[in-house]
Amino acid sequence: MMDYPKVNQEVCAGCAICAEVCPFDTIEIKDEKARIIETNCGNCRACASICPMSAIQ
Ligand code: SF4
Numbered sequence: 155m156m157d158y159p160k161v162n163q164e165v166c167a168g169c170a171i172c173a174e175v176c177p178f179d180t181i182e183i184k185d186e187k188a189r190i191i192e193t194n195c196g197n198c199r200a201c202a203s204i205c206p207m208s209a210i211q
Pocket residue numbers: 161165166167168169170171172173187188204205206207208209210
């Protein structure tokens with residue numbers, strides 16, 4: 155099973171930088187929190203690398 159990145163909802167600031175860089179366009183921002191749609195995720199880790207809060211692990 156693939157180990158997709160997870161967003162720590164308590165740390166996420168809702169800045170949407172992760173959604174902008176995601177090449178699979180699979181991060182939604184809802185109620186100022188990021189959510190990864192795992193079925194579309196390519197597991198490239200670009201979101202985790204760029205998050206200024208280190209909220210994605
Ligand atoms: S880049 Fe990080 S802080 Fe910004 S919305 Fe994405 S997960 Fe949240």
